[in-house]
Amino acid sequence: MRPWLDPEGAxxxxxxxxxxxLQYLDLGHNLLGVDGAxxxxDAAHFARxxxxxxxxxxxxxDGAxxxxxxxxxPALERLRLAPSDKVARGLDDxxxxxxxxxxxxxxxxxx
Numbered sequence: 001m002r003p004w005l006d007p008e009g010a011x012x013x014x015x016x017x018x019x020x021x022l023q024y025l026d027l028g029h030n031l032l033g034v035d036g037a038x039x040x041x042d043a044a045h046f047a048r049x050x051x052x053x054x055x056x057x058x059x060x061x062d063g064a065x066x067x068x069x070x071x072x073x074p075a076l077e078r079l080r081l082a083p084s085d086k087v088a089r090g091l092d093d094x095x096x097x098x099x100x101x102x103x104x105x106x107x108x109x110x111x
Contacts, residue, residue, distance in 0.1 A: 004029075010036030014043035022046065026053040028080065037063035041070035050075070055082035055105050064090025074098050080105045 005013070010032050013019070025046075032040070037059050040046070049072050057063070059081070067073060068090065076098060082105045094101060 004031045005036070006031045007033055007035035007039060010039040014039040014046075017045045020045040021048055023048050024051045025049060027057065028053045028055045028082075030057050032057040032059065032063070034060065034062045034066060037066040041066050041068075041073075044071050046070070046072040047075060048072075051078045051080075052076060053080035055080050059090075061090035065093045068093035068097050073101070076101055078102045078104060 005027060009030075010027075027040075030036075032054060036057065037054070040054075054063075054067075059067075064081075067079075073094070074097060077100075079094070079101055081103060091103065094103065
């Protein structure tokens with residue numbers, strides 16, 4: 001068994017409609033990548049999600065842009081990223097969709 005969640009695992013999580021009441025999801029320090037971010041973004045049943053941690057997941061700017069199109073993003077209150085994600089170029093997309101969203105974890109990157 002692998003000790004991390006990869007894009008395939010993210011797709012499985014995104015298809016788990018029994019998680020529709022989920023409000024807090026910590027997926028930090030996994031291997032989601034851009035494909036995993038896209039899978040999570042497609043999970044329309046995450047409408048009650050308020051806090052999402054995806055720090056250290058190799059998202060990059062394309063992963064941030066993928067999350068920006070998530071139908072549940074405007075309801076999200078807090079998103080935890082990490083400087084190592086190098087998502088700075090995708091942050092404007094996130095902030096444009098959810099201006100009240102608190103994006104944490106980027107303090108050391110200067111964004």
